[in-house]
Amino acid sequence: MAGAKTGTDAVFERHRARAFGVAYRILGSASDAEDVVQEAWFRWRGSDISAIRNPEAWLVTTVARLGIDQLRAARARRETYVGSWLPEPIVTAARETDPTPEERLSLADDISMALLHVLERLAPEERAAFLLHDAFDYDYGELAALLGKSEAACRQTVSRARKRVQDAHPRFDTSAREHLRLANAFSAAIASADPQALIDCLSEDVIFYSDGGGKAIAALNPLFGPDHVTRFFMGILKKRPQNFVTLPATVNGLPGFVMQDDAGVHAALGFGVSDGRISTLYMIRNPDKLTRIEPR
Known part of the structure; x- marks a missing residue:
């Protein structure tokens, strides 16, 4: 009996990463995604596994349904959120080489900050369907x-969502190497507090x-133009703590960096790049969204 249980556990673990990927893309929150996967795990353990022909499909479907319900509840909270709501970042070690096309697709094309930010405009079912x-x-x-809809209705839902995403999703036209160069240059400019850089x-x-999130200094509304953006950074740098450093990192599949001091990580930054310059900046300072990032 114990062996059978261990076997079902192994099946679930084999598909856990994919389940988390679905939940994170639907919710834009790693902590909420983990909660959804955990709930799916409880349901998996309570199911007749022998009756599940395709465990991966069962798990993705379960996670998607739970994610839609969770997102509906989260929407009400996000409407009263202080300032801009950005996705909780997925931060990993910085890459030193260009990813392969396959890696770039899996890492960046559908978890980039730019795409997840745009997906916030979609209704929960639209987002999940797309x-x-x-x-x-x-x-x-x-x-x-x-x-629980007809195929025709689902086709319309996906088409409508795709158009909204394409219309709003900024297009970035740079290589990973150029993106990394700019991320490093911007990080160095922050570290040296050099406004011209x-x-x-x-x-x-x-x-x-x-x-x-009302818990750390941030601009309540988006800032436009290099002068406004630079003034914001120079303002927060005047109050930077001792032992403040910027460290390269991969933020949602693309080069970025984190800001930290002896107390821990207090910001993660991701970028969009066009024509050799940074065209979009995403800075997460809400401490609740930085708990998964290990200080270095």
């Missing part, structure tokens, strides 16, 4: 079963989003 179809290859029959990294139409 992601499951375009990122996880669900067909319309599978979506219909998941959402900051300006030199930014495009004329740069947009800066910052998320403090």
Whole structure:
């Protein structure tokens, strides 16, 4: 009996990463995604595993349904959120080489800060349908079963969501190496508190989003243009603590950096790059969204 239980556990663990990926993309929150996967685990343990023909499909469907319900509840909280709401970042060690096309697709194309930020404009079912179809290859029959709608209705939902994403999603036209160069240059400009070096990294139409959640200094509204963005950074740098450092990191699949001191990590920054300059900046300072980042 114990062996059978261990076997079912192994099946779940084999698909855990994919389940987390679905939940994170739907919710934009790693901590909420972990809660959803944990709930799916409890349901898995309480199910008749022998009756589940395709464990991966069962798990993705369960996580998607739980994610939609969780997102509906989260929407009410996000409407009263202080300032801009940005996704909880996934931060890993910085890359020193360009990713392969396959790695770039899996790492960045569907978890980038830019895309997750745009997905906040979609209704929960739209978001889930778009992601499951375009990122996880669900067909319309599978979506219909998941959402309780006709295939035609699901096709319309995905088409509408895709158009909204394409219309709003900024297009970045740079290599990973160029992106890394700019991330490092901007990080160095922050570390040295050099306003001209900051300006030199930014495009004329740069947009800066910052998320403090009312718990850390952040701009309540997006900032536009290099002068406004530079003034913001120079303002917070005047109050930087001792032993403040910027460290390169991969933020949602693309080069970025974290800011930390002896007390721990207090910001993660991601970028969008166009025409050799940073065109979009995402800065997460809400401490609740930085708990998964290990200080170095």
